[in-house]
Amino acid sequence: xxxxxxxxxxxxxxxxxxxxxxxxxxxxxxxxxxxxxxxxxxxxxxxxxxxxxxxxxxxxxxxxxxxxxxxxxxxxxxxxxxxxxxxxxxxxxxxxxxxxxxxxxxxxxxxxxxxxxxxxxxxxxxxxxxxxxxxxxxxxxxxxx
Numbered sequence: 001x002x003x004x005x006x007x008x009x010x011x012x013x014x015x016x017x018x019x020x021x022x023x024x025x026x027x028x029x030x031x032x033x034x035x036x037x038x039x040x041x042x043x044x045x046x047x048x049x050x051x052x053x054x055x056x057x058x059x060x061x062x063x064x065x066x067x068x069x070x071x072x073x074x075x076x077x078x079x080x081x082x083x084x085x086x087x088x089x090x091x092x093x094x095x096x097x098x099x100x101x102x103x104x105x106x107x108x109x110x111x112x113x114x115x116x117x118x119x120x121x122x123x124x125x126x127x128x129x130x131x132x133x134x135x136x137x138x139x140x141x142x143x144x145x
Contacts (some may be wrong), residue, residue, distance in 0.1 A: 004087035004107075008062060009075025013109045021059050021109070029064065031058050032133040033111035036096070036103070041076025054084060054137040055130070060109035062088055064135060071121055073129070080128040081120045089128075091116065104128060 002010040013021070031037035043145045046055065052061060055065040055078070065080040073079035083089045087107060094103040094115065113134045120127030 004037065004085045006063075006087070008085070008088065010062075010108050010109075012085060013044040013060060014097055018059070018109055019133055025059065026133075029133045033113075034133045036112040037131075037133075038114075039077075039131050039133050044077060046078050046130075046132035046135060047076070049137055051137075051139045053137055055080075055115070055135045057106040057109060057111055057136050058134055058136050059111045060106060061136075062106055062108045064088055064106065064113065065130070067140075073120075073127055075127075075129060077114065078132060078135070079113070080086070080132045081126055082121075082123045083128065089113065104130075106134075 004010050022029065032039060051078060052067050054063045056063050063084040066084050069080040069082045071079055071081060089104045090107045092103045092105060094101045102116045104116050105111060106113060111134060114128065114130040117127045117129060118125060
């Protein structure tokens with residue numbers, strides 16, 4: 001078993017496990033997570049979420065981002081300056097639109113999450129730009145993020 005620095009199981013899902021979990025996804029969630037889709041800007045259900053809590057992978061439930069790292073980027077997608085745990089996201093080069101971008105995926109299930117850009121705020125200078133359809137949100141009962 002592979003564990004992240006924060007103690008979560010990062011063992012890659014088998015194709016059978018991934019497909020079983022994918023049966024619970026909506027058509028839009030499947031399009032984004034499994035087929036590298038992007039939802040239209042300013043349409044995602046988590047864009048305006050302001051509560052303290054954690055954003056999880058919609059497919060495998062791995063914690064991805066904390067509300068403490070969320071910021072308003074003005075781009076129309078939920079944006080974060082750092083992941084919950086750097087081990088929980090993996091980066092891949094994406095040249096699909098005739099430009100070089102950095103795609104981010106869930107480290108456990110390999111679901112497409114969005115992209116990361118080097119134009120975010122301090123302290124990291126990164127802007128992790130996420131699709132709401134790729135995540136679920138759970139508020140912290142203690143109000144901590």
